[in-house]
Amino acid sequence: TETLFTPHKAGNIALKNRIVMAPLTRNRADDTTGVVFDRHAEYYAQRASAGLLITEGAQISAEGKGYIQTPGIHTPEQVAAWRKVTDAVHARGGKIVIQLWHVGRISHTSLLPGGQAPVSASAIAAKAKTFTHAGFENTSEPRALEADEIARVVADYAHATRCAREAGFDGVEIHAANGYLVEQFLKDGSNRRQDAYGGSVENRARFLFEVVDAVVGAWDAGHVGIRLSPFSDVNGISDSDPIATYTPVIERLDTYGLAYLHMVEGQTGGAREGAFDDLRQHWTGTYMGNNGYDRTSALERVEMGAVDLVAFGRPYIANPDLVARLTADAPLNAGDTATYYGGGDEGYTDYPVLQTA
Numbered sequence: 095t096e097t098l099f100t101p102h103k104a105g106n107i108a109l110k111n112r113i114v115m116a117p118l119t120r121n122r123a124d125d126t127t128g129v130v131f132d133r134h135a136e137y138y139a140q141r142a143s144a145g146l147l148i149t150e151g152a153q154i155s156a157e158g159k160g161y162i163q164t165p166g167i168h169t170p171e172q173v174a175a176w177r178k179v180t181d182a183v184h185a186r187g188g189k190i191v192i193q194l195w196h197v198g199r200i201s202h203t204s205l206l207p208g209g210q211a212p213v214s215a216s217a218i219a220a221k222a223k224t225f226t227h228a229g230f231e232n233t234s235e236p237r238a239l240e241a242d243e244i245a246r247v248v249a250d251y252a253h254a255t256r257c258a259r260e261a262g263f264d265g266v267e268i269h270a271a272n273g274y275l276v277e278q279f280l281k282d283g284s285n286r287r288q289d290a291y292g293g294s295v296e297n298r299a300r301f302l303f304e305v306v307d308a309v310v311g312a313w314d315a316g317h318v319g320i321r322l323s324p325f326s327d328v329n330g331i332s333d334s335d336p337i338a339t340y341t342p343v344i345e346r347l348d349t350y351g352l353a354y355l356h357m358v359e360g361q362t363g364g365a366r367e368g369a370f371d372d373l374r375q376h377w378t379g380t381y382m383g384n385n386g387y388d389r390t391s392a393l394e395r396v397e398m399g400a401v402d403l404v405a406f407g408r409p410y411i412a413n414p415d416l417v418a419r420l421t422a423d424a425p426l427n428a429g430d431t432a433t434y435y436g437g438g439d440e441g442y443t444d445y446p447v448l449q450t451a
């Protein structure tokens with residue numbers, strides 16, 4: 095039978111086990127250039143025993159940046175820096191994809207070129223905060239993208255995909271979750287457009303599918319995953335009927351033959367709530383479940399076929415050798431929340447591995 099520790103092929107990506115490192119923003123990249131450092135190669139390589147690593151969100155453009163010290167995947171310097179990470183992970187037999195991120199309105203004028211306003215589906219400010227040089231601040235009032243600007247944003251996703259391929263990644267994950275740009279179009283609480291990108295579910299999903307078409311077109315479906323969070327209201331996002339919105343979206347995504355669907359099962363990093371198992375029925379490809387998994391629930395949901403892969407977030411911050419610990423049913427290190435975001439090696443590359451007897 096399939097267990098947490100048996101191999102699995104997710105699209106074109108062969109995984110040695112079902113354990114995935116979920117995307118985790120850690121705010122340790124160079125804030126001016128968006129490049130990652132040697133410590134990033136060490137951090138990801140330490141965790142290479144995972145079946146799949148998903149990097150922290152990496153912005154696809156300067157406009158897509160929403161927090162201090164998050165990395166980019168859209169300039170030659172960023173590509174060269176990420177190359178060291180993929181080489182280090184591959185040298186340890188690991189597989190790694192990069193999460194393509196555009197924050198939309200979850201940003202601040204101080205983080206954007208020329209102090210410009212963040213962009214979104216509509217000019218509706220999020221009830222959310224972000225990390226700026228002044229601390230934790232309210233996100234800025236966004237402007238609505240003009241219809242004729244959308245093609246440029248979609249092209250930025252394709253460009254970032256080509257950069258990811260050049261940097262040696264095994265694939266990309268489209269960040270379509272957690273209240274960022276794609277969800278700002280898809281969910282009805284943040285999209286009041288009167289054009290072809292607003293109103294009906296089909297119109298609100300138009301941007302999502304233009305992004306999927308562009309990313310798949312820049313590589314191929316088997317190297318592209320997508321992350322959704324239908325039931326999360328993180329970052330001030332909301333949808334009045336997630337089942338009505340996401341059922342047709344997932345049915346149509348299923349026709350692409352993507353590498354995987356990564357589902358945040360409930361509130362991001364919170365309650366496991368919402369009918370995610372109903373939505374799963376519309377997906378025939380590889381399904382990656384995330385949110386609050388522990389060893390027992392991971393083993394159970396893989397063995398009953400509820401999920402194919404399990405993405406662990408916080409456990410991977412403090413346990414580089416999570417696979418060994420889950421295999422041995424060993425205790426896990428607790429994470430130090432004070433060093434989750436920002437800083438250097440402390441609380442990043444210095445967590446201890448299990449001492450084998």
Ligand SMILES: C=C(C(=O)O)c1ccccc1
Nearest residue numbers: 118119151161271272362
């Ligand atoms: C990229 C994030 C997400 O997807 O929620 C994120 C950003 C900042 C802090 C935590 C998480």
